[in-house]
Amino acid sequence: MNNWKWNSTYDEAENLDWLILRDGPISKYFSHEILNKDIKSLVNVGYNIIDVNLKNWTISNYQSKMKDAFEFPQYYGENLAAFGDCL
Structure with a gap:
């Protein structure tokens, strides 16, 4: 940045x-x-x-959608702590 x-x-x-x-x-x-x-x-x-379309996000898939949108690594744990770590 x-x-x-x-x-x-x-x-x-x-x-x-x-x-x-x-x-x-x-x-x-x-x-x-x-x-x-x-x-x-x-x-x-x-x-x-990062352009993120939230149209098809649900409570059950939003973590995997964020992983894809932000290009997080495979080991992303799909929780708030992991989100902070990956940012």
Whole structure:
């Protein structure tokens, strides 16, 4: 991941990651156009974006779906502790 630095002269392009992630790792978008623009900008500065579709996830399969989405190793234990270890 890119080493983050704050630019004291406000520049949305340089500080986009901070603006999106300052309140936590989840941001709600109301426009697909803006979301796609921001994804491109984050990729351009070195972020690895993982696109996860939760449509077919269930309580019984979500751990294996996360394993696939995040490309966790085969030994992933499919529990919260293992999830933290693999991140």
